Amino acid sequence: MKKKTDSPFQLISQVEIYSNPWVSLREDRCISKDGNDCIFGITRVIDGIAVLAIDHNRDVHLVHEFKYAIQRRSIEVVCGGMDTSDPSPEFAAQRELKEELGITASKWSYHGAIDPFTSVIDSRVHLFVAEELQFGEINREEIEDIEAVSYPFDVAYKFIEKGVITHAPTILLLQKIKILNNL
DSSP: OOOSTTOSOEEEEEEEEEEOSSEEEEEEEEEOTTSOEEEEEEEEEOOEEEEEEEOTTSEEEEEEEEETTTTEEEEEOEEEEOOTTOSSHHHHHHHHHHHHHOEEEEEEEEEEEEOSOTTTEEOOEEEEEEEEEEEOOOOOOTTOOEEEEEEEHHHHHHHHHTTSOOOHHHHHHHHHHHHHTTO
16 A cells, blocks of 8 residues: 655646556646745556466466567566456456466465565556466467467576566566575
8 A cells, every 4th residue: 555645745636648558648837845846747657467477387478479668578477457447456467367368277385575666657566376277278469469378497497597488477477586595
């Protein structure tokens, strides 16, 4: 939960510049604790989830997906935004894993939430690990250009060192699992 009372800034005005169902941009004009005028551009992105799926052989199941914002393909854990109809982050994680890779899991663990870009973006990403996997039918959204890929954990981890994996939630989840499991 956000604490607004801790802010050293007094909000003077707030103007929404742009908004769609996933992203909004606003301009906040404030006065700092020293009395100076300041301006902040804030992008609000709906909260999301990131899921690292690991099978009994310690292979990780990822997506190789074209990401329009960066104009290239990216190897990542399953990620997605939380729909307003999702009752919880875990529900959203289960939905996205099923949609993108056709995977359901019997064992889920929550690994906290991160705020990836705290200076200009307001968006939390909830981190999950899915294990005891069952593979079924994929049900992707029409616009998604996703290839399912799997790698032994050690290979995926080396992709971080080589700069092949650059997606922050993916890096964090792989590093957390390596540390927690002494891999």
